[in-house]
Amino acid sequence: MVIASTLAAGSAGTVETRHLDLPDPVTLDCGRELRGVRVAYETYGTLSPARDNAILVCHALSGDAHAAGRSADRPAASTRDGFAAEHRDGALGWWDGMIGPGKAFDTDRYFVISTNLLGGCRGTTGPSSTDPATGAPYGSTFPVITVSDMVRTQRAFLDALGIGRLAAVAGGSLGGMQALEWAVRYPDQVDSIVVIASTHALHPQGVAWNAIAREAITRDPAWRGGDYYGTGSAPDAGMGVARMVGHVTYLSAPALDTKFGRRLQFADDLRYTLTEPEFAVESYLRHQADAFVTRFDANTYLTLSRALTYFDLARGHDSLDRALAAVTARTLLIAFTSDWLYPPAASQEIDAALRALGKPTELHVIDAPYGHDCFLLEEERQTPIVRRFLAGG
Amino acid sequence: MVIASTLAAGSAGTVETRHLDLPDPVTLDCGRELRGVRVAYETYGTLSPARDNAILVCHALSGDAHAAGRSADRPAASTRDGFAAEHRDGALGWWDGMIGPGKAFDTDRYFVISTNLLGGCRGTTGPSSTDPATGAPYGSTFPVITVSDMVRTQRAFLDALGIGRLAAVAGGSLGGMQALEWAVRYPDQVDSIVVIASTHALHPQGVAWNAIAREAITRDPAWRGGDYYGTGSAPDAGMGVARMVGHVTYLSAPALDTKFGRRLQFADDLRYTLTEPEFAVESYLRHQADAFVTRFDANTYLTLSRALTYFDLARGHDSLDRALAAVTARTLLIAFTSDWLYPPAASQEIDAALRALGKPTELHVIDAPYGHDCFLLEEERQTPIVRRFLAGG
Known part of the structure; x- marks a missing residue:
């Protein structure tokens, strides 16, 4: 088939x-x-009369429902992560490069739906929401949730929208986990899944990074056991540390070399300071931390971090093979060579298991240097792969 | 030459x-x-009448002067790091496997000297020491120091001991940086250096990990700008997070897979908890953090972390080649394939630079799976290399 040029790809427009x-x-x-x-959500494109062109896109830890186009109500605060996100138009959705007319998820053809996850802090019910039973924020009483719970919520949401089958479920990282869970949990309701930079079960080092991030938050006295709403403070200090850990794990060591090296930030000579950033990479991390705490809720961070750590497709099925046995969706897996948080090995395991079961699957390992962030940065190289896959081969 | 068997290698005995x-x-x-x-120090073996058999060993971030033998005064609290350190006899020095009669640093032959670093918290002057000018602990007034400052202090200490030349300076990690600094700073006073799992300049990702560790401490309200002595509390929460980051960077991802996998700690089923360890690796990290804060001072952590981040052998010399031009010591470099915090590449760069300058150098890259911790765990494989090198070839 002929891949349409993406040069003319356009915007999903102003969205609410x-x-x-x-x-x-x-x-x-x-x-x-x-x-x-x-449930907070956005949609892009038009639902076909046959209701057979709906694609659900699932965000990762720090994303939200605003996946594409320009936000009508939030012109400055982008939830886009990754290198150079700070220089990007803040009103654009986190996956704007992939969703729109003529883009990978082509809104001339598909009706793309994006929801904020259960447990989130951007409109969908989460720890900072008001508990209808008490009239106060949930805080420490918000339940510990799983990727299955997120997917069950998405299913209920789509039911309410009158959408039964999905042409595709797609996402990167935690979003990819949701796509996998959809294929396993609702095999007769998903035609295909697009799983990018993700895994069937986070490896122990990833479990460790997430544990450290949560410890940084829960050890902050301002966390107050989760009940900091209305106190006038929040565990920003701890969540800043958590975010710094995240950023280093999202990048690759060579990418840090290229971007920062050992360049000093403010002077040619050392300033002899324990507390102020001295190297450019130190300054970058602090800036990322400071920006993040203005837009994200610490309890949501804890909740989503725990959910993605718990996620294990094989749990309750004895093995990955058995977990995947009921899958009928066609599967597209994309991984990146330099991604050491969600290394290609996991995608290879999923691909091999599906293949052994005789299921349609394809895996693309893209050679790119930016680590886990590649899933947001390498849009141009993912676009023809996703377009061809969605077109049916 | 014949390498004496290390089977009969013995203990440096009880030391004070x-x-x-x-x-x-x-x-x-x-x-x-x-x-x-x-300066706090220990010695093992006997100084020769010609005073030509002295070896200085330099510890890493969390070590101290008690490098070998059994401590006379500290029977329980080991400063040994690495896998399974918790199961080790706490009275043994952190490099007991390498220092003693018949061992790599053979105390039948050499007079081995170990000092606690300047800035330390185990007997040598550091931030928790009393400032003679005020009669109170230094705290926030302790100066920001460098690896050069540590080495200058060691030089002054050895002068006071009446030791001019050193047969060798040896150390791993931050200890290896000191050995390199000795060879550059005092070229006519060092016969050889043994640089293990170290670097001429920490790479940007290592700079980032250290920045995060320091942020975790300085964002802890109990740190009080460095003046927490006598307040009845200390930034243990933040230093615990710093230590967890350290532990993950000291190990390799495959080592974590092998040791912990995704094994749950307490139950077969999930307990649905945000705050308690659920996976074995989470429990391990919390245990390491809790143990560390009982024996280590947070300001010392900040001080040594900053010093090893600053360290850059080429600084002030235009290039690594120029920095090494004056070196006369024979150089032994050992690195480990799985060490991603101090990767073999840095040792290769040092080796290549010395070789290009016509200096005697040898590099051994040991294939071992435990990451940076290898330098404390792979003693058996390092022993013949070090013995042969010290014997002169």
Whole structure:
């Protein structure tokens, strides 16, 4: 087939985040129920009369429902991560390079839906939301949730929208976990999944990084066991440290060499300071931390970090093979050579397991230097792969 | 030559940490002077009548003067790091496997000297020491020091001991930086250097990890700008996070896979907790953090972390080649394939630079899986290399 040029690819336009209240409680893996769940979402493109062109895109830890186009109500604060995100138009969605007319997820053809995750802090019910039972924020009483819970919430949301089947579920990182969970949990309702820079189960070093990030937050006295809402302070200091750990794990060591080297930030000579940034990379990390805490809730960080650590597709199925046995969706896996947080090995394992089961699967390992951030940076190289895959081969 | 069997290698015996007060102030790179500097040290073996068999061993970030033998006064608290350190006899020195009769640094032949670093918290003058000018602990007034300052202090200490030339200076990690600095700073006073798992300049990702560790400490309100002595509390929460970051960077991802995998710590099922360790690796990190804060001072952590980040052998010399031009010592470099914090590439750069200058150098890259911790764990494989090198070839 002929791949349309992406040169003429356009914008999804000005979009507004909308909200939908689920009619029924969501039952969670932990055994609890959440009542009055609200879901923040955006849509791009038009639902076909046959309702067969819907694609759900799932965001990663720090994203939100604003995946594409220009935000009508939030002109400055981008949830885009990755190198040079700070220099980007803040109103653009975090996956604007991939979603729009003529783009990878082509809104001339597909009806693309993006929701803020359950547990989030950008419109969907999460720890900072008001508990209808008490009229106060959940805080420490918000349940510990799983990727399954997120997907169950998305299913209920799509039911409310009147959408049964999905042409595709797509996402990177934690978003890719959701796509995998969809294929396993609702095999007859998903035609295809696009799983980018993700895994069926985070490796122990990734578990460790996430544990450290959570420790940094929960050891901050301002966290107050999770009940900091209304106190006038928040565990910004700890979440800043968590964010710094995240940033280093999202990048590769060679990318840090290239971008910063050992360049000093402010002077040619050492300033002999323990507390101020001296090297450019130190200054970068502090800047990232400071920017992040203005837009993100610490309890949501804890909640999503725990969920992605728990995620293990094989759990309850004895093995990955058995977990994937019921899958009917076509699977596209993309991984990046320099991604050491979600290394290609995991995608290779998923691909091999699906292949052994005779399921349609394809894996592309892209040679790129930016680490895990590649999934947001290497849009140009992912675009023809995703377009061809969605077109059916 | 024949390498003596290490099977019969013995213990350096019961040793006591002694202290020496330097007669003169130490002038520091930052321009300040430190008066009344005390140095904690231990020695193993006997100084030859010709005073030509002295070896200085230099510890890394969390070590101390107790490098070998059994401590007379500290029977429980080991400063040994690395895998399974918690199961080791706490009275043994951190490099006991390498120092003793018949061992790599053979105390039947050499007079081995180990000092606690300037800035330390185990007997040598550091931030927690009393400032003679005020009678109170230095705290925030302790100067920011460098690896050169540490080495200058060691030089003054050896002068006071009446030792001019050193047969060798040896150390791993930050200890290796000191060995390199000795060879550059005092070329006519060092016969050889043994530089293990070290570098001429920490790479940007290592700079980043150290910045995060320091941020974790300085963002802890209990740090109080460095003046927490006598307040009844200390930034243990933040230093615990710093230590966790350290531990993950000291190990390799495959070593974490092998040791922990995704094994749950306490139960077969998830417990749905944000704050308690769930995976074995989470529990391990918390245990390491809790143990570390009982024995280490946070300001010393900041001080040594900053010094090793600053260290750059080429600084002030235009290039590594020029920095090494004056070196006369024979150089032994050892690196480990899985060490991603101090990767073999840096040792290769030093080796190549020395070789290009026609200096005697040898590099051994040991294929071992434990990451940076290898320098404390792979003693058996390092022993014949070090013995042969010290014997003169």
